Amino acid sequence: MEIFMKKRLMSFFLAVSLVVIPTNALADTANINNGIINNGTINVQFSDVKSDNWAYQAVSSMSERNVVNGYEDGSFRPNDSISREEFAKMIANTFSLDLSVTQAVYYKDVPSTRWSYPYISATKEYITGYYPPKGKSFFDPGADATREDVATALVKIMDLSTDDFGSHFKDENKISPKLKDYVNVAADNNLISGYPDGTFRPLNPISRSEVAALLYRAIKGIGKADTPDTPYSPDKLTTQTTNSTDLGKTTTNGPRLWVDVVKEETLPGGNPSVLVKGETEPGATVTINGNEVIVGWSGEFSTDIPVNQNGDFKFEVKSSYMGKTTVVTKSIGMSIAAPKLKLDKPDPESTKYAEFNIWFEWVDKFDGSPALYVNGEKRTYSVGGKRGQDTYSGAVKVNLRGGENVYNLKLANRYGKESATVTKAVYYNGY
Numbered sequence: 001m002e003i004f005m006k007k008r009l010m011s012f013f014l015a016v017s018l019v020v021i022p023t024n025a026l027a028d029t030a031n032i033n034n035g036i037i038n039n040g041t042i043n044v045q046f047s048d049v050k051s052d053n054w055a056y057q058a059v060s061s062m063s064e065r066n067v068v069n070g071y072e073d074g075s076f077r078p079n080d081s082i083s084r085e086e087f088a089k090m091i092a093n094t095f096s097l098d099l100s101v102t103q104a105v106y107y108k109d110v111p112s113t114r115w116s117y118p119y120i121s122a123t124k125e126y127i128t129g130y131y132p133p134k135g136k137s138f139f140d141p142g143a144d145a146t147r148e149d150v151a152t153a154l155v156k157i158m159d160l161s162t163d164d165f166g167s168h169f170k171d172e173n174k175i176s177p178k179l180k181d182y183v184n185v186a187a188d189n190n191l192i193s194g195y196p197d198g199t200f201r202p203l204n205p206i207s208r209s210e211v212a213a214l215l216y217r218a219i220k221g222i223g224k225a226d227t228p229d230t231p232y233s234p235d236k237l238t239t240q241t242t243n244s245t246d247l248g249k250t251t252t253n254g255p256r257l258w259v260d261v262v263k264e265e266t267l268p269g270g271n272p273s274v275l276v277k278g279e280t281e282p283g284a285t286v287t288i289n290g291n292e293v294i295v296g297w298s299g300e301f302s303t304d305i306p307v308n309q310n311g312d313f314k315f316e317v318k319s320s321y322m323g324k325t326t327v328v329t330k331s332i333g334m335s336i337a338a339p340k341l342k343l344d345k346p347d348p349e350s351t352k353y354a355e356f357n358i359w360f361e362w363v364d365k366f367d368g369s370p371a372l373y374v375n376g377e378k379r380t381y382s383v384g385g386k387r388g389q390d391t392y393s394g395a396v397k398v399n400l401r402g403g404e405n406v407y408n409l410k411l412a413n414r415y416g417k418e419s420a421t422v423t424k425a426v427y428y429n430g431y
Contacts, residue, residue: 048076063212066093067090067212078208079302081207087153088116089116089119091119092122108137108138109140110138126156151182158189162181165188168194196285256279257280257328259315259328271308272307272334273304273305274334276302278302278328280321282297283299284299284320289315315329339413339418343360343422344393351428352430358396364413368386372411373410374396379396400430407425409424
């Protein structure tokens, strides 16, 4: 069984060795799948991994297989780092490692009662623990899984020889001494690469979406070493759709670069933002309007850019690799809507009480507590709760005078957008 498993693992890694991307694991029992049943099948959807996200297919597929999970709020948090114990769970689940329950404690910080114990035990030969000169070994399960962790795991699980290897990186002195050989062997075998400046950055963490994509390609690649699944076919780079405007593309024989700019789907009450995403040469350095962004191991990148006003926004994306640069400029128009305010009871009312609550509701995607002005004066009000995805209710208390009282209400959200004014008339007939 062990020999068979190694053969399957070897076939897989040969299949994906040229397209390995960063990895990031999933959570423990606090995480859940967010599925929608459709025609007898479950379509996994997460609020922050839309269908146009570069990792959507991988995240959805691996979630359906219960290899990765989402959170209770319906999110996946694709850019969050992954812990070492989460990485162990994903490796164990992906390759169906033996999770036999024993009472043996291999690391002092991973007791048999810890949720990740069976996964860490099953992967102890692949994911390195820590062995101080004195004292008991430990695993540091909650720490981020790093690039050197992944490189080492790949070499060990493929049973590659570390007897002969080259030297690849300028910052080898920053690689953990016991892992340096594995990292260089991984580079020798094109399992992992460094950055354009010649560094490896061994302690950089890995994101959840990156590990989902790695394991997704792993499952697809087992037994298909002659037909690797590459994410860089020309078709994939030229058939993308976008609602942005291409303002020109300047290429100086530089790295391939595909860019899209879309309006980010924001959760109710969240900040409006633009999602800039794309793919380029693995190992390239990418900047957006001069700010460097993280590039995944397979060349994918994405970042949210907050927007706080209406207008047309331009984004210059540069990809630099091996001394050459490609530039793509995109533009997108954004508008932030004003709150839509209406009264629960717009008709005039009469009362015999000197205090009166005016109930109202408003619709605002980006602000669940806008400022309220009554007859030009800013007033506090009670929030009654949500009545829909972007619909809220509230009430303001007013003190009445004898006869007719007229109140003009207006809302202003945190972006300075004001609603239309609504008027409430209340007749006080008390004494």
